[in-house]
Amino acid sequence: MTRTLYLFCSAAPPVFDVARVIEDAQARGWDVCLGLTPTAAHWLAGSLDGLAALTGHPVRWQYKFPGDPDVWPAADALLFAPATFNSVNAWALGLTDRFVVGVAAEALGKGIPAVTMPCANEALARHPQFEQSLAVLRGAGVEVLHGETGYVPGPPGTDDPGPFPWDAALDAIGRRAAAGVRQPGVRQA
Template identity: 55%
Template sequence: MARVLYLLACAAPPVQHIDRPIRLAQERGWDVCLGMTPTAAEWTEQRLPELARLTGHPVRVAHRTPGKGLDWPPADVTIVAPATLNTINAAALGLTPTWVTAFVCEAVGKRWPVVLLPCVNSAFATHPQFGRSVDVLRAAGVRVLLGPGGFEPNPPGQGKPEEFPWHLAIDTA
């Protein structure tokens, strides 16, 4: 039976290439379930049916309705990528404005394995709360792939979304 990977994506430019990590993980034997923040889902709206077919699971964007059964198998590991400043700060502060951040908060509390690959520009990365949030998540057991060997922020407007290092998160998972 395949290992199950939850890939939770936020609204950063690399989300336009979300099929790449799905295919890479599948090549490595993972059963991938895709979740997105509402804005990420809006950015990829035309591709959601294709992405559901690719994974074989519905794409989750919102909290499940109470009393409704689970539509995904339990995860062995979760990757949050691309992880935005908003999602990183919200998860570190225990805030749950989206299903993605609520899942990360629950995963931290239950000690489920989470790998987080940020996608923030250097201006966002220098905000004092960002550093505190990264430290909080790391202390809580989240593998935050930031800095040498991980994601390195670019100056604003100079990111290359097609070169986002998805493989780092898949390798870590």
């Protein structure tokens, strides 16, 4: 049985590894649907057709028009990585003007197992709203891989944030999906 993974990425340097991550997820049995923030889509503009061919699904970064059919199968799990400072805060606050944040916010209400690995520098990670947002996401049942459990923030002002532990993110979403970990407060059918 193939499981569907929504892989959502913000515009942070690890997004440039997304083709390899998709291949790794597929090797683990996932049917991957790739969603990007608008800036991440801009950064990967020259690769979008290839990424769509790799996944077998259109790469999405904007909402569909009302009445248009869904082009992706329903998600069995959601991995939001790299998730920037802006995306983490928007998700926690329910600010859904961007497609990936809106779908991620809705996933919480649907009880879809979710994991996020933020990618923010040390200065942004010290902002008081960031820790509050991580706490909100954890409270909603999202597994947050940050600090010792995931990505360790580096110093501000660098375009190379250091190694991004993609394998840890894929391992975490695999465990949650296999265990049937659902978000709290969601009635199961």
